[in-house]
Amino acid sequence: MNPSTQASELTPRQFVRWMWRQLTSMRTALFLLLLLAVAAVPGSLVPQRGVDARAVQAFFQDHPTLAPVLDAIGMFSVYSSPWFSAIYLLLMLSLVGCIVPRIGVYAKALRARPPRAPRNFARLPGSGSFTTTASVDEVVSAGRQMLGRARIDVVQTGNGTELRAEKGYLRELGNLVFHCSILVVLVGVAIGALWSYRGAVMVTEGDGFSNTLSQYDEFNSGPLYDPDNLPPFGLTVDRMIAEFHSSGPQMGAPRLFQADVTYTERPGDEPQNYEIVVNNPLSLDGGDVFLIGQGYAPVIRVTDANGEVVFDDAVIFLPQDGTYLSEGVVKVPDAAPEQLGFQGFFMPTAVSTGDDAPTRTVYPGAVNPVVGLRMWSGDLGLDDGTPQSVYTLQKEQMTEVLGDDGEPFNISLSPGQVQDLPGGGSIEFVDLQRFARFQIADVPAKSLPLVGVSVGLIGLMASLMVRPRRTWITATTSTDEAGRTLTSVNVGVLDRVPRDETPIDLDAFLRDLQQALPTSNNLKETQT
Known part of the structure; x- marks a missing residue:
């Protein structure tokens, strides 16, 4: 190869720009999302210190050779490991880089008007025409009625009147909402991981617990949480009730776990009674107390x-x-x-x-x-x-x-x-x-991932169900041999997301458009 024809090397600025484009491409975002899901799998297979520290100790005892190797690569703290955090941050950065430019493009599309009709409707996926004695204004009025909430422009051309319509803007909005909701979920999970705390403690009947670090059997917190800021509540276990099935195929299965406690949210407050059962925690300012065992x-x-x-x-x-x-x-x-x-x-x-x-x-x-x-x-x-x-x-x-x-x-x-x-x-x-056995936890912004998932599902349904379509109706007048004024109507449709049912939809549209005209004297109809 001639050296003079070789491509020049990228400058540092060009290289950074190329890297940014690669990172912010939708293909990279999807790959990072898949990689994050794969990276989370070890957290379900290997015991985690933040979930069950005793299980981690048992793993070290049962696997004295393998456990130190797994510990060195962060397998016992997967979700706070450097490699998992790196994937997480890259995914958030990639999503931001994908979403922000698309929001700008969508904003321009909202301000833009429907494009003019193509010269040859026969090249469109669906087109049709008919001749009617109705006036051009009547055709345009019927077209507006048929197209409903679509964005419509009526333009006078040299050959007659052209109606331009476009609908389906909610599809791209739903797509953007879906991707933004993924970002909201990631941010909510990150906030919860950085500023949350979770601890476990076992309290016998008649004994009490004060929410201080020294009284926990197990305690884990996010890297940005200060244990000195633990809320000063306390509780006493008055009675622990455990009932089991005594007969039948479920003999020995739990029937009721209930802890009757007396608690105060702050020192000096009036003591209050509460019954903590499974899935019904004691919610306090700065923490929820869950009954997870007995x-x-x-x-x-x-x-x-x-x-x-x-x-x-x-x-x-x-x-x-x-x-x-x-x-x-x-x-x-x-x-x-x-x-x-x-x-x-x-x-x-x-x-x-x-x-x-x-x-x-x-x-x-x-x-x-x-x-x-x-x-x-x-x-x-x-x-x-x-x-x-x-x-x-x-x-x-x-x-x-x-x-x-x-x-x-x-x-x-x-x-x-x-x-x-x-x-x-x-x-x-x-x-x-x-x-x-209680688990005491506080996860800030815990409703944020739920809101993100809920809104994301709505956006996903909109992006899948809304059909963006452009429709053009041209109406031109002519005079026949009998001296009557006729209007030639041409209709063309273009789905921005191709679908197989376009001709069927067009046939129904032409029929409804003719029926909406004030006269039924439609002389000729063709469809391609």
Whole structure:
């Protein structure tokens, strides 16, 4: 190739302009929208820290090799990862670049008048003509009546009168509204992600919760949210009600979850009562309190070898399955001479084998509650100041307590039962309480995506159903051999969105136009 004929290199300004045109093309916007949908898939397959932090911890325990790799590429926080945010921002930028120029083009189209008729109607997808004794003014008046709300211009030409009409402007408006609504949804979701907070807490019956960061079991917020601005409401769980189906094919399925609470929106306010049930949250200024689960909290009392009560409190056992087989930990740091730890399970309806040993639970209701524990002694690891989960027992510096037979010492208690401990002391299952698991969240502009989707559907229907069409009617007069004044009427239609039914529509239009004329003496009709 001759070097003199080669295209010159793009200047930096030209290159930036070329990149901008590529980014703001509708093809790029559709590709980015598809890419965003694909990028969101891992958020449904891999547990997310912002949704269930405990599931993320369990994933690390089950997949110690794979989990660090996924964590390094942000798979446990997909929606706040840099690569997902980059796709999101590029999509918003591309949509803005697509929409703004189209709004300008649409504004010019609204101000423009219908174009003049083509010279040869036969080249149009649909055209027809007829001759009538009605006057030109009567033809134009009938044409206006037939075309309804279309934009109409009547122009006098050298050969007669020309009626120009155009309708269907709402189609492009619906298209613009649809694309703007996508942008509104993206903005609403972005606002909610940046300035929202969400936390989870478990509260036993009779206990309270104050909306401070230290009282949350799990807490996640957007990067622009300040946890110091948490609204100062508080609540107390008066009673947790859980009912299950006791018979039939849905035996064990939940029938009612309800938390009766007393709350105050601000310190010093008059306490108010409220019943929180599933899908009926407590809505407060700055947050909604949702009931997302419940479970059991046996009240355990531990006496050490000196006869001192060193632990007397309700202990939350976390449900593991639909029968509410639950796991829990009891930590007794004040026991003497050594700290004690208990780890085990809770069964709300325990059944036994022939030797009266409980083996499993068959019903989530507390029909025959049993607590089964094993015992460790030593250092719980609480004195060094390192925070640890209340639901796990660190056994590195502890020794499991054995029974007289040299086997691990097993504890099995029903409500009201007491069991002596090796080396002195006792443990008692005092009572059974329930706990409520709440999710407290505040998502600003949460109605914005809903409004965007609703308006977008209306715009989409308009863009699909409205038919933009241009129609021309020309009327010219002539005199026949008998001296009568005749009007030759030519009609042409052009759908800006091609459709197969144009000739059928034109046939009906010609028929209705002739019937609308004040005289029915139409002499000749042709159609192409």
